Amino acid sequence: MLYHVxxxxxxxxxxxxxxxxxxxxxxxxxxxxxxxxGKWPHLWRIAGQYSNVxxxxxxxxxxxxxxxxxxxxFPFMEIEVTPLARHPSAI
Amino acid sequence: MLYHVxxxxxxxxxxxxxxxxxxxxxxxxxxxxxxxxGKWPHLWRIAGQYSNVxxxxxxxxxxxxxxxxxxxxFPFMEIEVTPLARHPSAI
Amino acid sequence: MLYHVxxxxxxxxxxxxxxxxxxxxxxxxxxxxxxxxGKWPHLWRIAGQYSNVxxxxxxxxxxxxxxxxxxxxFPFMEIEVTPLARHPSAI
Amino acid sequence: MLYHVxxxxxxxxxxxxxxxxxxxxxxxxxxxxxxxxGKWPHLWRIAGQYSNVxxxxxxxxxxxxxxxxxxxxFPFMEIEVTPLARHPSAI
Amino acid sequence: MLYHVxxxxxxxxxxxxxxxxxxxxxxxxxxxxxxxxGKWPHLWRIAGQYSNVxxxxxxxxxxxxxxxxxxxxFPFMEIEVTPLARHPSAI
Amino acid sequence: MLYHVxxxxxxxxxxxxxxxxxxxxxxxxxxxxxxxxGKWPHLWRIAGQYSNVxxxxxxxxxxxxxxxxxxxxFPFMEIEVTPLARHPSAI
Amino acid sequence: MLYHVxxxxxxxxxxxxxxxxxxxxxxxxxxxxxxxxGKWPHLWRIAGQYSNVxxxxxxxxxxxxxxxxxxxxFPFMEIEVTPLARHPSAI
Amino acid sequence: MLYHVxxxxxxxxxxxxxxxxxxxxxxxxxxxxxxxxGKWPHLWRIAGQYSNVxxxxxxxxxxxxxxxxxxxxFPFMEIEVTPLARHPSAI
Amino acid sequence: MLYHVxxxxxxxxxxxxxxxxxxxxxxxxxxxxxxxxGKWPHLWRIAGQYSNVxxxxxxxxxxxxxxxxxxxxFPFMEIEVTPLARHPSAI
Amino acid sequence: MLYHVxxxxxxxxxxxxxxxxxxxxxxxxxxxxxxxxGKWPHLWRIAGQYSNVxxxxxxxxxxxxxxxxxxxxFPFMEIEVTPLARHPSAI
Numbered sequence: 001m002l003y004h005v006x007x008x009x010x011x012x013x014x015x016x017x018x019x020x021x022x023x024x025x026x027x028x029x030x031x032x033x034x035x036x037x038g039k040w041p042h043l044w045r046i047a048g049q050y051s052n053v054x055x056x057x058x059x060x061x062x063x064x065x066x067x068x069x070x071x072x073x074f075p076f077m078e079i080e081v082t083p084l085a086r087h088p089s090a091i
Numbered sequence: 092m093l094y095h096v097x098x099x100x101x102x103x104x105x106x107x108x109x110x111x112x113x114x115x116x117x118x119x120x121x122x123x124x125x126x127x128x129g130k131w132p133h134l135w136r137i138a139g140q141y142s143n144v145x146x147x148x149x150x151x152x153x154x155x156x157x158x159x160x161x162x163x164x165f166p167f168m169e170i171e172v173t174p175l176a177r178h179p180s181a182i
Numbered sequence: 183m184l185y186h187v188x189x190x191x192x193x194x195x196x197x198x199x200x201x202x203x204x205x206x207x208x209x210x211x212x213x214x215x216x217x218x219x220g221k222w223p224h225l226w227r228i229a230g231q232y233s234n235v236x237x238x239x240x241x242x243x244x245x246x247x248x249x250x251x252x253x254x255x256f257p258f259m260e261i262e263v264t265p266l267a268r269h270p271s272a273i
Numbered sequence: 274m275l276y277h278v279x280x281x282x283x284x285x286x287x288x289x290x291x292x293x294x295x296x297x298x299x300x301x302x303x304x305x306x307x308x309x310x311g312k313w314p315h316l317w318r319i320a321g322q323y324s325n326v327x328x329x330x331x332x333x334x335x336x337x338x339x340x341x342x343x344x345x346x347f348p349f350m351e352i353e354v355t356p357l358a359r360h361p362s363a364i
Numbered sequence: 365m366l367y368h369v370x371x372x373x374x375x376x377x378x379x380x381x382x383x384x385x386x387x388x389x390x391x392x393x394x395x396x397x398x399x400x401x402g403k404w405p406h407l408w409r410i411a412g413q414y415s416n417v418x419x420x421x422x423x424x425x426x427x428x429x430x431x432x433x434x435x436x437x438f439p440f441m442e443i444e445v446t447p448l449a450r451h452p453s454a455i
Numbered sequence: 456m457l458y459h460v461x462x463x464x465x466x467x468x469x470x471x472x473x474x475x476x477x478x479x480x481x482x483x484x485x486x487x488x489x490x491x492x493g494k495w496p497h498l499w500r501i502a503g504q505y506s507n508v509x510x511x512x513x514x515x516x517x518x519x520x521x522x523x524x525x526x527x528x529f530p531f532m533e534i535e536v537t538p539l540a541r542h543p544s545a546i
Numbered sequence: 547m548l549y550h551v552x553x554x555x556x557x558x559x560x561x562x563x564x565x566x567x568x569x570x571x572x573x574x575x576x577x578x579x580x581x582x583x584g585k586w587p588h589l590w591r592i593a594g595q596y597s598n599v600x601x602x603x604x605x606x607x608x609x610x611x612x613x614x615x616x617x618x619x620f621p622f623m624e625i626e627v628t629p630l631a632r633h634p635s636a637i
Numbered sequence: 638m639l640y641h642v643x644x645x646x647x648x649x650x651x652x653x654x655x656x657x658x659x660x661x662x663x664x665x666x667x668x669x670x671x672x673x674x675g676k677w678p679h680l681w682r683i684a685g686q687y688s689n690v691x692x693x694x695x696x697x698x699x700x701x702x703x704x705x706x707x708x709x710x711f712p713f714m715e716i717e718v719t720p721l722a723r724h725p726s727a728i
Numbered sequence: 729m730l731y732h733v734x735x736x737x738x739x740x741x742x743x744x745x746x747x748x749x750x751x752x753x754x755x756x757x758x759x760x761x762x763x764x765x766g767k768w769p770h771l772w773r774i775a776g777q778y779s780n781v782x783x784x785x786x787x788x789x790x791x792x793x794x795x796x797x798x799x800x801x802f803p804f805m806e807i808e809v810t811p812l813a814r815h816p817s818a819i
Numbered sequence: 820m821l822y823h824v825x826x827x828x829x830x831x832x833x834x835x836x837x838x839x840x841x842x843x844x845x846x847x848x849x850x851x852x853x854x855x856x857g858k859w860p861h862l863w864r865i866a867g868q869y870s871n872v873x874x875x876x877x878x879x880x881x882x883x884x885x886x887x888x889x890x891x892x893f894p895f896m897e898i899e900v901t902p903l904a905r906h907p908s909a910i
Contacts, residue, residue, distance in 0.1 A: 091123050410537055412611060592718075631772070684901075
């Protein structure tokens with residue numbers, strides 16, 4: 001089942017730069033593992049912003065929440081989820 | 092080049108129902124031609140709304156505007172365009 | 183799977199009153215059939231507004247959209263869908 | 274009497290992690306006691322967010338405020354309350 | 365139990381003026397009956413707007429909704445309800 | 456002359472707890488003195504929020520501003536003022 | 547006492563042009579009479595919009611509401627009122 | 638002096654199509670005359686919307702308002718004006 | 729040329745109180761010098777808020793920006809500028 | 820290809836002033852290099868705000884994001900990007 005997810009990353013001022021870099025590296029690794037597993041089929045950068053638009057393909061809401069809420073940068077992200085249905089004109 | 096496009100369809104009260112159905116049929120046909128041509132690679136329905144999330148893959152802003160502004164339902168849509176860049180973590 | 187749905191009903195000025203009453207009657211009948219089928223387990227009126235808060239329990243996004251988009255008052259409603267996951271403190 | 278309550282948890286950057294964990298544990302205990310007492314009949318997680326949607330069933334506004342304002346995480350939550358009336362189509 | 369209610373009156377363009385005047389007269393009569401009954405203890409005009417701020421004192425959400433939703437101007441009003449609790453500093 | 460005032464209290468993270476408690480105690484004393492003087496005839500808590508709705512009855516805008524801007528918690532409050540006129544249907 | 551008032555004029559589509567012109571002429575006459583009487587000391591056009599920013603100098607909220615609500619274009623205006631106090635740095 | 642102007646064109650449903658086309662043709666002619674006169678040095682279409690971003694170069698606010706408020710489509714446009722100053726890093 | 733300027737002062741938590749008082753004193757001095765010079769003809773306090781509404785009368789956008797951006801409290805203010813044109817009904 | 824970019828600079832309270840000045844100097848140098856290279860053809864200050872409106876002329880979304888996300892002040896800016904197409908009335 002597909003979900004449209006927008007993530008805006010907002011690291012707080014004063015965060016330890018080394019810790020932030022470590023979290024970003026973990027986030028990248030985690031994200032690529034999920035992409036390879038087919039759970040995160042699309043990941044795009046919004047031009048000019050520290051934000052992304054993603055498509056997730058997971059079994060249900062619980063799996064989606066489990067994946068998102070354990071992302072290393074989750075505490076510093078604003079996330080908006082939109083459930084996607086099949087469009088009658090899609091081929 | 093990829094663009095994220097959200098379209099909310101708002102047909103005005105009082106529109107002739109037959110004209111609206113005709114416009115919807117033309118819209119579907121136009122949308123499917125663009126999908127087949129690779130210009131509109133993704134089209135999803137937002138669950139519970141007369142809205143869609145789409146990804147367009149076109150040469151430039153002018154081509155995008157030409158495609159969107161000639162959609163049969165364009166006069167009745169609110170459209171929001173977001174340019175998408177490659178994400179450094181995308182595989 | 184559970185979805186939180188808020189519906190705000192906005193009948194346009196100038197709608198034929200008899201048609202509106204007929205649509206409301208159909209909406210009620212449809213809503214009660216879905217409640218009896220277990221698809222719409224909660225339906226509450228927001229005090230002071232022509233709006234409701236509902237919980238739907240359906241198989242997936244497509245079923246949710248199919249149910250909502252065929253409600254008789256759908257053309258006159260603003261609908262907002264929020265996917266609900268299990269809360270770790272829920273008993 | 275039923276109230277729809279949305280809570281968004283926003284722990285401030287710089288809060289002591291041990292204190293936060295302790296508050297979360299107290300919050301969970303408190304929440305489950307209220308659920309068992311029938312005061313908090315529904316508690317759902319909003320997918321992708323550190324937020325919940327809850328239904329409270331209490332005697333009046335004063336009791337609701339007393340319960341919410343003494344939750345351990347209350348100082349770090351944005352809370353929105355919506356009074357729910359019986360819906361004429363509810364079965 | 366007290367509720368804070370804001371009502372913004374938005375008569376649609378094209379409404380028959382005589383009908384609107386009749387509705388306003390009924391609204392006034394209804395409002396004054398509720399004031400005399402102690403259900404609507406405060407009613408103020410927001411300066412410069414066709415809007416009011418009101419305090420209702422009723423048994424529960426259902427009674428509030430029953431009163432508000434049968435006001436003659438209800439179909440042309442945007443209404444916002446806020447439940448009021450006792451303030452610990454109120455004397 | 457009546458003014459509708461909404462106050463949302465937002466103590467900053469990191470404020471010294473003892474200082475905050477002292478300010479709250481002064482605020483309560485100040486508020487009750489103004490209530491007894493008839494300047495602050497109504498004070499209600501918004502259920503679920505660290506916010507109040509108040510009615511002030513003062514001579515003019517300058518007196519209102521003098522009272523509000525010297526409240527002990529003023530630096531930590533968002534305040535919205537709405538001037539109230541007599542409603543033609545008020546009895 | 548001074549009030550800051552912003553008025554946005556929104557004539558509905560379909561209004562009879564002759565009636566609108568008549569209302570505008572009455573509005574101008576009324577506005578100029580109030581300016582000459584010292585009640586409306588400042589009236590500015592917001593560049594690029596059918597809107598104005600005004601300063602009113604009247605006895606109280608009731609007089610302000612009486613003046614604004616009887617302006618010929620009142621039914622087609624969105625009005626926002628802000629009470630102005632003396633600024634401690636004003637000379 | 639430079640002004641940043643955003644115009645969103647919102648023709649009302651029900652406008653006579655021939656009249657709308659005539660207004661658009663006049664608007665184009667007027668716009669091009671102002672461009673040739675150096676008053677409207679930049680005019681861009683916002684991709685996907687019936688909107689433009691423009692830069693005007695005029696003597697003062699009054700000239701700007703005179704130009705904008707006499708555009709043929711002015712009654713159907715939402716216009717937002719932002720005054721532009723020289724940027725210290727501009728070359 | 730006239731500009732409508734709204735300034736909301738938001739001193740950050742943790743600013744040194746002595747420094748803030750010094751900045752306020754400089755701001756007052758600067759403001760009064762500009763008032764005496766005729767550049768800042770009106771300055772009003774918004775009742776209940778640490779905000780003002782001002783009218784500036786300067787040669788052009790560059791002079792306005794130079795004045796505003798060098799105010800001592802500029803780093804702690806949200807500022808909104810609206811260009812004012814002559815109103816056709818102003819006397 | 821042209822992009823309209825608005826940048827609002829929001830340096831956090833507590834940033835080291837020397838570091839901020841160094842970042843501003845680097846930003847200026849970087850901005851002027853991009854202007855000379857024809858990538859950033861317009862740069863204007865929004866009067867009264869620490870914000871700019873810019874026009875970028877780059878090959879595609881990726882180049883735009885690469886330029887913006889490496890600006891020295893990027894971590895302290897809110898950036899909004901709008902793709903600009905040719906306007907049919909532009910000469």
